[in-house]
Amino acid sequence: MTNETPDWIRLQKALAVEAEHGFTDLMGRQYRFSEFLSLTLGKFPIGLPTTERRRWQELALQFAKYSHLGLEDRQHLVAETRRYLYQLQQDSGKPPENNGVAEAQQRNYQSKKQQPTTPIVAEVSRRLAPKIDQKLSDLPEIGIRKADNLARLGVYTVRDLLYYYPRDHIDYARQVNIRELQAGETVTIVATVKRCNCFNSPKNQKLSILELILKDNTGQIKVSRFSAGARFTSRAWQESLKRRYPVGSVIAACGLVKASKYGLTLDNPELEVLGNPGDTIDSLTIGRVVPIYALTEGIAANMVRQAVIAALPAAANLKDPLPSGLRDKYGLIELKDAIANIHFPPDSASLQVARRRLVFDEFFYLQLSLLQRQHQAKQIQTSAILAPKGQLLEKFYEIIPFKLTGAQQRVINDILNDLQKPAPMNRLVQGDVGSGKTVVAVVAILAAIQSGYQAALMAPTEVLAEQHYRKLVSWFNLLHLPVELLTGSTKTVKRRQIHAQLETGELPLLVGTHALIQDPVNFRQLGLAVIDEQHRFGVQQRARLQQKGEQPHVLTMTATPIPRTLALTIHGDMDVSQIDELPPGRQKIQTTMLTGQQRSHAYDLMRREIAQGRQIYVVLPLVEESEKLDLRSAVDEHQKLQESVFPEFQVGLLHGRMTSAEKDEAITKFRENKTQILVSTTVVEVGVDVPNATVMLIENAERFGLSQLHQLRGRVGRGAAQSYCLLMSSSRSPDAQQRLKVMEQSQDGFFISEMDMRFRGPGEVLGTRQSGVPDFTLASLVEDEEVLILARQAAEKVIEIDATLERWYLMKEELKYRYERLMGGAILT
Structure with missing residues (x-):
């Protein structure tokens, strides 16, 4: 073909025949299909716009490599070329050849020509691109009525629509x-x-x-x-x-x-x-x-697709907030290409590349915000400088009847290093059940007290607060230090006494529940706030405890191991330490999954253990939506075990509807072995520490998350005797069976939490009430861990160079847009 009007018919016919014969690179009279296309596209036809010459050359080069492509790549190349040539033919003003097509089919072509240009050929569209902040109602392809419908999806402007990513493809x-x-x-x-x-x-x-x-x-x-x-x-x-x-x-x-x-x-x-x-x-x-796309009633899928097509040319004018050097380092495509290809990708490979860039953005701006806040917090120089050495700490090390593990000592060193700095500590300590987090917290508390400051320890439940108080009293008595407990059950006279002692500074340590953050509680000089099972508190509750002092150091603890990706996401502004070593002598808890038909085996084991002086937990699930139903089942189970199954033993009952006094009585009787079996709801999940208990029987185990099952299992195995966890389940669901098998096979809380997140998702792992878990549009904490780690590294580099982001104005504006306007900062803990 010479440089004249393109022979559209020959090109389209060659492409059609190749498609019809299965993309086999057919041999013609003189050339193979790929050779013919490469030669034909190798010269520019007369009238080809300058803007299209590069695209024309690219196609010629691609067809030169056609014989080396796989079937799927050949299909995509042929389909894309056919669409491209067809659009060029339309733009040239020449009507398509009839070539025997019926009149009805000809009208079909003409009607399609009047439709908005599809995104795949948007680059040759002569339509002016809308402005990025333009209202959708101003776009002629959308209009007021469609814009009102799209507003029901939370989409109002061209930018909103470009960032309204498909939920699937x-x-x-x-x-x-x-x-x-x-x-x-x-x-x-x-x-x-x-x-x-x-x-x-x-x-x-x-x-x-x-x-x-x-x-x-x-x-x-x-x-x-x-x-x-x-x-x-x-x-x-x-x-x-x-x-x-x-x-x-x-x-x-x-x-x-x-x-x-x-x-x-x-x-x-x-x-x-x-x-x-x-x-x-x-x-x-x-x-x-x-x-x-995610839709709502009355909004058709094609309405959203057509609207996106109308808005998509604006993507070409997006300024990329990420510098080219950063994009090159992490293998990211430009933002405009990612936006175009997340909506209408030419193939699956383009979709994956686009998704990776946009997932990176979601993670990157979150990490940037968290690290920026961490940097700002460390600029504060008004916190108490606490002494890492002193008589109190030396005496404490002498009175504890065990040697600290290497992991405990490492975490203590992290904490003491933080306490010596004028910037407030903000450290999370993760430790598996029984790893010794309380001892680590006591070291920090004593460092504050020996430096002349007060400390507070806040726990989410009265049971756990009581447990901490008992343990601390036994140590503090030997150190001749007072410690008090403040909960909702504390009597008014005692409460007033505690308030007075706090204000005078006579009381160096207060343990309690949410009662600690009430207005009458005023510390004379709070230097350290310790928050246990911190994920059970809301953001504001944790902040109110910190406001009881002048920029106190904050140590948060959790016995629920958090997967790495989730920890980076919700605690990315905190320093994290892990106690990843259990004290010596702890035996592996033998965990077994049982069906209803095997219940007699469970009862036989329970009898054998009680005969040897041991004790038993029986736990039933508690679901908020049907609390009364499950409470009734706990009462019924208690009655059945006491009257029919184990009449020769004492069976206790513990549940959340009991008063504090009733709970204390039930726990005390069990602790003193006056009751051999304790039937309970998940109140015993944390805080109940009875080393003599060796069997944990969990009814309807499939209704618990893995992390919660691991917590419950941690109530046994706290003494020297062999302990057992029995997972009773009648579910035949393959998923339920698979989850419970994880419990049988592993005692590692961090591995179990990772698996729990894969099965249930991040929100459920921490509990449905947990605030601060981001609701990503595209990103998945399960599937995109590698991208999250890269985004974290990139954000760290940026903050290290310029935490104010002044040298990256577009990045600063994008961060502001994402986490102030779109989410109001709500996803940040």
Whole structure:
């Protein structure tokens, strides 16, 4: 072809024949298909716009490598080239050749030409790109009525729409022959209509069925489309549908391949009539990777897709906040390309690259915000400087009857180093059940007290606060230091006494629950706040305890190991230490999953253990939505065990509806072995420490998360005797069985928490009430750990160079937009 008007027919016909014969790089009379395309595209035709010359050359180079491409890449290249050439032909003003196409099909082409330009050919669109902050109602393709509908999705401007990412994609870009269909795949086929019928369902007269027999040169397939509603059952409508898909017409159909009694079929497929087997498929769904958006009632999928198409040219004008050096270092594409390809990617590979960039952005700006806040906190120089050595600490090390583990000593060193600095400590200590976190906290508390300051320890429940108080009293008595307990059950006279002693400074340590953050509680000089099981407190509750002093050091603890990705996400502004070593002599707890038929085995074990002087926990699930039901079952279980199963033993009862005095009595009786079996709800999850208990029987274990099961299991195995955890479950669900097997196989809380997050998601791992867990649009803490780590590293580098972000104005503005305007900072803990 010389430099003259392009021979559209020869090019399109070559592409069509190649597609029809399975992308085999056909041999022509003189050249192979790839050679013909490469040579033809190797010269610029007269009239080709300068802006298109680079694209033309790129296609020539791609077809030169065609013989080395895989089948899927060949399909995408041919399909993309066909669409590109078709659009160029339209823009040149020349009508497409009829070439025997029926008048009805010709009108179909012309009507499609009037539709908004599809994103794949947006680069050649002559339409002016809208402004990024333009209202959607101002776009002629959308208008006021559609804009009002889109507003129900929280989408108001062009920018909102560009960042309204699809929740999923379906890949219809893969075009196959009928004989290549396999159940479970999503594909596109191009075939001829052999038979067309439209009729009412014999079982439902309000359901209309379009039935097509489609055939290509490899086989045939029967497909059906269903339309529910009275208007679709009229003969006039059904006849018009049959005229739309006449016998002999060529159709592109896409959908999920499913097995039926007639063989393989496409499940309720999308259909488009073509002129010839090689014609361009101009649908928003057929033959491409289709975006699936979150919708609401009254908003159709195609309305959102068409709106995105109208807004998408604006993406080309987006200024990328990430510097090119940072993008190159982490292998990220430009923002404008990522936005375009997350909505309408040409293929799956482009989608993955786009998603990776946008996931990186979600993580990066979160980490940037967390690290920026951490940096700002460390600029404060008004906190107490606490002495890491002194008589109190030396005496404490002498009175404890055990040697600290290496992990405990390492974490203590981290804490004492922090306490010597004028910047407030903000450290999280993670430790598995029984790893010795309390001892570590006491060292920090004593460092504050010997430096002349007060300390507070806040726990989420009275049971846990009481447990801490008992342990601390036993140590503090030997150190001749007073310590008090303040909870909702504390008597008024005692409460006033505690308040007075705090204000005078006579009371160096106060242990308690939420009662610590009430207004009458005023410390004379609070130097350290310790928060246990911190994820059970809200952001404001933790902040109110800190406000009881002048920038006190803060030590938070959790016995619920948090997966690395989740810790980075919700505690990214904190320093984190892990006690990853258990004290010597702790035996592995033998964990077994049992069915209802094996209950007698559990009871036999319980009898044997009680005969040896041991004690038993029996735990029932508590679900908030049906608390009364589960409470009744706990009472019923207690009655059954006491009267029918173990009448010779004393069976106690503990649940959240009991008063504090009743709880204390139940726990005291169990601690003193006056009751051998304690039937309880999850109140015993943390805080109840009875070394003599050796069996934990958990009913309906499948209803608990893995982390919670691990916490419950940690109530036994606290003494020298062999302990057992029995997971009673009647569920036959494969998922439930798989989860419980994790408990059988592992005692590692960090591994269990990782698995728990994979099974249930991050929000459920920490509890549904937990604030501060981000709701990412694209990113997954389970699947995208590698990208999160890279984003954290990138954010650390940026903060290290310029924490104010003044040298990266666009980055600073993007951070402000994301976490002040969009989320109001709500995702930050």
